[in-house]
Amino acid sequence: MDKKKVAVPLVCHGHSRPVVDLFYSPVTPDGFFLISASKDSSPMLRNGETGDWIGTFEGHKGAVWSCCLDTNALRAATASADFSSKVWDALTGDELHSFEHKHIVRACAFSEDSLLLLTGGLEKILRIYDLNRPDAPPREIEKSPGSIRTVTWLHNDQTILSSCTDMGGVRLWDIRSGQIVHTLDTKSSVTSTEVSRDGHYIVTADGSTVKFWDANLYSLVKSYDMPCTVESASLEPKYGNKFVAGGEDMWVRVFDFHTGHEIACNKGHHGPVHCVRFSPGGESYASGSEDGTIRIWQTGPLTNDESESILENGSVAMVKVDADEVSRKIEGLHVADEGKSREKEEAGEE
Template sequence: MEKKRVAVPLVCHGHSRPVVDLYYSPVTPDGFFLISASKDSTPMLRNGETGDWVGTFDGHKGAVWSCCLDTNALRAASGSADFTAKIWDALTGSELHSFEHKHIVRACAFSEDTNFLLTGGVEKVLRIYDLNRPDAPPREVDKSPGSIRTVAWLHSDQTILSSCTDLGGVRLWDVRTGNIERTLETKLPVTSAEVSQDGRYITTADGFSVKFWDANHFGLVKSYDMPCTVESASLEPKYGVKFVAGGEDMWIRVFDFHTGEEIACNKGHHGPVHCVRFSPGGETYASGSEDGTIRIWQTGSLTHEDNNEAMTTNGSIGKVKVSAEEVSRKIEGFHIADEANAIEKENLGDA
């Protein structure tokens, strides 16, 4: 019987309370970046490859439930229990704009063209802010049947996806009309909804199942029962042969996309897993937990068959290398990232 190799993740300390959302930027000329949201009110930016702390966005006065980066990783956004969504300069850490809401903001997402920010939350209202005119009133779509948990853009910003905290299903909205065009039915509330990098699939986690939907024709492609209640799932972006899921049992499981067979089970977190996300190249995936840590796991090498298929389809496989100098250039002037704060955050994470 073959002995399974134990995966040893990179452990990223710094948050003093649970990590509830993670988001990877696409690959930029400076590499790729990882932003995390936590109940400690301070979103953090990291080098996506090494997990090294870059800086902390300081300004929220309540738990931060959602975070994201724009396409070029030049701006960050966050949604908070302090009734605001904020836009940040990801190079300097400074706050660019704060959008006031009337209740908790649970979700936020930059449009693909980076001109708009979408928010949703307890108010049951989707808001679209024009970032070229941040002082202008947002467009509001107030027909959500429940408190909004997740949001995303798809179809080149022509469609909006949302799920609710207390109702099953994923709703797909026509941006032009503001109407729900279709609902992807699930029995339990969808706690995680991700549009694949190639725009082909919508990956959802709803209680004891992970589902994959055709993002263009909206049919259910695959549905797999999970061994525990899962809160988040993510599809490997480059080849689409694996997916990861994490939830209440504190483990991160890797599955075969085509068969649903469990490939690996990674143990290390000391609390339920709230979010899992693949890096843009698929070499690693990150998990955020109730224990306040982020762990970055190696995907593991592709099988010979997968490798041949991927080579045929995509050409040579390359890994993005990010030098310390490149990262330093990107974060130069990040005004709150001094060494003493970094050490203090590390200590808080260990507590």
């Protein structure tokens, strides 16, 4: 039997309740960043390479279920059980907009051009906010068959993907007509959706399977049975040759994309893994757990071919973060008093 490498992750503490969502920014001139959502109502921003805490966004009064950063990592968005979705200045931590809903908001996503914010939740309504006109009423698409669990943009913001909490399938909506144009059929409810960086694949996790769909033909390309019920999966963005998955058994596993063979099994979390995501360059991936921690795992030494490719496109140089520069940019970001989040009401938790 092949010996599997034992990885020692960077462990990021700070959340006092389960971590339920993670999102990496693209690479920016200042490096790349990681934002986390937690039931403790206090989303956190970190240096994506080192995991170092940068700041906490304060203002939600319930569990935060979803989080994201815009293309330049200048703004953050969050979706919460306090019936609101908020947009934040990612440099100062200031709340820029608060969009009120009539029920728990489970998902949010910036459009690729960062001009629109998409939200969904227990109201079964997709809402699209124009961030250039934040006071204007949002566009509403009111025909989701169930409460919305995940939302994702596709096809240069022309298509929306959404999955439901209480039924299988991923629905693809045409942004112009507001109609469902296709459904990716799954037996179980889809708990995680991701569009690969090259736009070729839609990655879904449902029940104990991870599936890869052709993002243009909507056909099923690969489906792999997992060792346990999985909550989240993510495809390596640079070469697309492996993917990571995590779920109920508390382990973070890496698989070969082409064969489904397990490459690594990383142990360390003390509760189910709710979310996994690859960093934008593929050199690491993060996992968030019921145990309240985030762990950042390195993918291991690259092959010579991979190293040459990385040196050629300069991505290694791009992801090195100047800590002083980051500190200057985030000066003034609100800092939560230690232990404060523990005292907050766990309002709106399902």
